Amino acid sequence: MDLNTDHVLADLRRDGISVHEGYIAGGLLDELSEEFERYLAQEEEGVMHVEHTPGKAFRIVLDDPSLRELNLKKSCIASAFFNDPMKELASAYLPGAPFCNGLLGTNEFRAMPVTEVHFDTLQCLKFMIYLDDTTAANGAFSFIPGSHRKTHAYRKWFARLGGVPSLIPNALPDEHRARVTSIEAKAGTLIVFDTDGLHAGGVLKPGTTRRVVRAHCMARSFDPWKLTELMPYRIKHSGLNPATIYSKVFAPSYRATQGTGRAQGTT
Numbered sequence: 242m243d244l245n246t247d248h249v250l251a252d253l254r255r256d257g258i259s260v261h262e263g264y265i266a267g268g269l270l271d272e273l274s275e276e277f278e279r280y281l282a283q284e285e286e287g288v289m290h291v292e293h294t295p296g297k298a299f300r301i302v303l304d305d306p307s308l309r310e311l312n313l314k315k316s317c318i319a320s321a322f323f324n325d326p327m328k329e330l331a332s333a334y335l336p337g338a339p340f341c342n343g344l345l346g347t348n349e350f351r352a353m354p355v356t357e358v359h360f361d362t363l364q365c366l367k368f369m370i371y372l373d374d375t376t377a378a379n380g381a382f383s384f385i386p387g388s389h390r391k392t393h394a395y396r397k398w399f400a401r402l403g404g405v406p407s408l409i410p411n412a413l414p415d416e417h418r419a420r421v422t423s424i425e426a427k428a429g430t431l432i433v434f435d436t437d438g439l440h441a442g443g444v445l446k447p448g449t450t451r452r453v454v455r456a457h458c459m460a461r462s463f464d465p466w467k468l469t470e471l472m473p474y475r476i477k478h479s480g481l482n483p484a485t486i487y488s489k490v491f492a493p494s495y496r497a498t499q500g501t502g503r504a505q506g507t508t
């Protein structure tokens with residue numbers, strides 16, 4: 242579990258993504274996999290099942306102090322994410338963001354897209370580990386390197402103009418899937434990414450499965466300008482909101498994500 246934080250930071254700033262094959266190896270990978278199956282089969286204290294359309298998912302609770310303490314003692318999945326290099330990385334990349342307040346395990350087995358091409362409505366730094374060898378055939382995570390910069394500017398102006406951050410149009414029509422690069426890699430690979438980069442869970446071929454664990458650190462959102470803060474609620478939530486008009490001009494092909502909470506950055 243070696244991570245050179247300077248290199249990862251440089252990758253993240255340039256591309257929005259950094260990939261590390263062999264991050265988890267050998268016995269530890271087997272332990273993570275066994276624990277994953279246990280949690281998927283049954284909830285226990287501090288571990289809850291959550292809705293996940295292309296398959297099944299569980300959440301390891303880390304945002305409650307006592308459950309966090311319990312999970313850091315008993316869960317090797319939680320411990321794989323809670324370490325000093327990841328903490329250091331998160332605080333350098335997203336200063337002030339709480340460290341890994343969410344941790345999710347997902348098992349996809351339906352032959353359908355895991356997600357649309359999107360950026361998360363709330364910006365996060367995510368750490369994702371493949372538990373299986375993963376290729377485009379079984380829904381590999383995919384990403385457009387460098388796309389985080391445009392989203393960041395779009396998000397900043399949207400918020401300043403009075404847009405409701407969780408309502409920012411954030412998904413692209415399916416023809417944009419041709420633009421994403423599939424991250425095909427072995428079990429035990431760590432992918433660190435800025436969710437402002439355009440990304441998608443791939444499309445599973447019939448009969449394939451994919452298992453992934455991931456943790457997220459959510460950035461603080463931009464503050465709106467004083468004047469837009471005073472906007473009446475009805476205008477804020479209508480097509481007259483200056484942010485909505487801006488979005489139509491700046492990012493005309495974007496629309497709101499349908500489906501998973503992950504696209505909202507909340508899981």
Ligand SMILES: O=C(O)CCC(=O)C(=O)O
Pocket residue numbers: 355356361367380381382383436440441442443453455503504
């Ligand atoms: O599961 C995937 O491959 C994509 C997930 C995603 O969109 C996210 O974690 O923000």
Ligand SMILES: [Fe+2]
Pocket residue numbers: 359360361436440503504
């Ligand atoms: Fe996402």
